Amino acid sequence: MKSLLMAMTASAVVLGTAGGAAAENWYPYSVEVWDPPFNMESPRSSADYVPLEKASKAWEICISFPHMKDAYWLAVDYGATEEAKRLGVKANVVEAGGYTELNTQISQIEDCVSAGADAVIIGAISYDGLNNVVTELAEKDIPVIDVINGISSDKIAAKSLVSFGEMGAKAGAFLAELHPEGGDAARVAWFPGPAGAGWVEAGNTGFQKAIEGSAVELVDTKYGDTGKEAQAKLVEDTLEAYPDLDYIVGTAVTAEAAVPILRARGLTDQVKIVSYYYTPGVDQGISRGQILAAPTDSTVVQGRIAVDQAVRILEGKDYQKHVGPALYVVTQENHGDFDSASTLAPGGFRPVFSVE
Known part of the structure; x- marks a missing residue:
């Protein structure tokens, strides 16, 4: 576990300390770890997140988002697909079209799995509405990583999100x-x-x-x-x-x-x-x-961590079950110190739906 996370003091979590998340070497990155996992009220510890250098094979990962109508989810897409490229795995990204489209998200995930996905990353439309499909995937030994939004199921394998x-x-x-x-x-x-x-x-x-x-x-x-x-x-x-x-x-x-x-x-x-x-x-x-x-909430980094978690789980390697970037407030006064690469996709970035 020490190879994954190295202890750090909370005082080191400051604006601009994390490396540029758009770079090939975006890590180590300042995060918080919940223990016990999957309970947002659990105690947290500060750490540095260090992902794998490469995957052992080209795993197929399904990534499901509520939509990509705004730049927030574009940033998650950027982080997840860039990390898939860096690790050398395949990614199939689907988006449901909006928060009213729960049934669409469920059917897209089912189609994705039918097409051969080894793991599924879900930015959930509904906190409770995806629990049945998560259970179905768990019964098939397909790990589910809960990214950004939160899922109430206890059958998920990992969370990459903040409070x-x-x-x-x-x-x-x-x-x-x-x-x-x-x-x-x-x-x-x-x-x-x-x-x-x-x-x-x-x-x-x-x-x-x-x-x-x-x-x-x-x-x-x-x-x-x-x-x-x-x-x-x-x-x-x-x-x-x-x-x-x-x-x-x-x-x-x-x-x-x-x-x-x-x-x-x-x-x-x-x-x-x-x-x-x-x-x-x-x-x-x-x-x-x-x-x-x-x-x-370092949106790009959350997407990257979710992909790394999926690969670690598939390869039977140590992984943190519940982790998210450390939070801070950007104001007009400290804006000049903000490392935007942790949170924003590059200017002109267009959605990526497939990584081969």
Whole structure:
């Protein structure tokens, strides 16, 4: 196990310390390890993640995403497919088209396995809705790696993800620090994402707990698909309902959609924006002073680790069952120190659906 993870102190987890995740040698990378695994409340330890140098054979890995409608999932696709290339394994990537398409995701996974997949990596549409298919795969000795979103099944083989509860909490804590108890109320509309998704429910819980006891007043919570049109409509409706709003906080798509809407309404100085995860649009918004802050979960690295976990399991090698990159908040003040290669696909990257 020492060859996989080397102990490190938490104080070493700082902006810019991890090597460029786009590079061939993206590792070692600062992570947290949950033990016991598969319980987000378990104690965590800090470590450096070191993947295999090469796979022993060209394993076939099926990778299933909810969609690739935004840059967040493009970054996961980039990380996973680049790691498949680096390790020398095959990858077949499928995307269901959105968070309403659970049945499509299930059928795509079944088709992928029928085509010969040795392992399956799933970015789940639903926290509970994939449990039956995960059980079916486990009975066939096909390991399932839960990436990014979270699956409740105890039949999964590994998790490559962070606590979205903590992501939401970091966004909430950022606001609570700006508006502590006893200060003037800050009226906030919260857009956590599509109802029912595991990451959304966790993010919502984390955010709401983090603002308890502060001067942050949550005036509305609006769930919705993470398509740009869906989020833009939610933002427009909210601004109509709450003309004295102070903050829009939510998904990266919400944040990106809100920038031009606020500009068009002349509300840029009145209503501030915070995202609870990171995309190129959020990165640009922070650098331009249009978005205040966003925590990063090193999306590219999560995709890379999931592929490495799959290969380790298939080859019977030591692996960490539950691991995710260490989280930190990128703000306008520290943006210059942020290593974007850990989180964002390169400019101009187009989805990769097959690695041969």
